Amino acid sequence: MVIDIRRCIACHACTVACKAEMAVPLEVNATWMKIVEKGAFPDVRRFWLPRLCNNCTDAICARNCPTKATYKREDGIVMVDQHRCIGCKYCIASCPYDVRYINPLKNIVQKCYFCSHRVDAGLLPACVETCPTRAMVFGDTNDSKSEISQLLASNATVVLKKEMQTDPQVFYISADEAAMSSIEERINYYTETAFIKLRI
Numbered sequence: 001m002v003i004d005i006r007r008c009i010a011c012h013a014c015t016v017a018c019k020a021e022m023a024v025p026l027e028v029n030a031t032w033m034k035i036v037e038k039g040a041f042p043d044v045r046r047f048w049l050p051r052l053c054n055n056c057t058d059a060i061c062a063r064n065c066p067t068k069a070t071y072k073r074e075d076g077i078v079m080v081d082q083h084r085c086i087g088c089k090y091c092i093a094s095c096p097y098d099v100r101y102i103n104p105l106k107n108i109v110q111k112c113y114f115c116s117h118r119v120d121a122g123l124l125p126a127c128v129e130t131c132p133t134r135a136m137v138f139g140d141t142n143d144s145k146s147e148i149s150q151l152l153a154s155n156a157t158v159v160l161k162k163e164m165q166t167d168p169q170v171f172y173i174s175a176d177e178a179a180m181s182s183i184e185e186r187i188n189y190y191t192e193t194a195f196i197k198l199r200i
């Protein structure tokens, strides 16, 4: 997935679509919006970054899952088999990106699966389809003719915490350094609109 921050208006439509599509309980989020404010009044700027599971190529969460509940599909999507998950949270501890959550109704771990059920039906992930500015692009990076491959070839992109060597598969265009920062100090946490606000 590519997320073009030049087009993103932080409207939260993606987080709402995710909630609805995946029946994510109110207290937790599979997709959320990181908000960062830089500077001091009157010279203040706000930056944002939609956050979700990176469906990493080298998914450390899958490696550390003791029951193999977390596994990779052939197309690269990292899944959680809800019948095998015992809620031990090893994967949550392993993931450097804070994108997994315990479903309080089922007591198992869940996350974003790029809407694998929709992908299997030939549809786009709910967030991608809902984004009003087409800031999110999803597709096959192995297909050089796909829109996502063209975007990756023609734009500079960054991934979160490259140094963790998990090979994240969510690529950002024009993300501000402040929003990409690994600082995850949560100043305000709004569960309903699912955004986390930071001041640096």
Ligand code: SF4
Pocket (backbone or CB within 6 Å): 007, 008, 009, 010, 011, 012, 013, 014, 015, 050, 130, 131, 132, 133, 134, 135, 136
């Ligand atoms: S739906 Fe699109 S524009 Fe809105 S916050 Fe998400 S990525 Fe940004």
Ligand code: SF4
Pocket (backbone or CB within 6 Å): 052, 053, 054, 055, 056, 059, 060, 061, 062, 078, 094, 095, 096, 097, 098, 099, 100, 111, 166
């Ligand atoms: S972002 Fe975290 S949960 Fe998602 S695949 Fe990577 S390590 Fe696993």
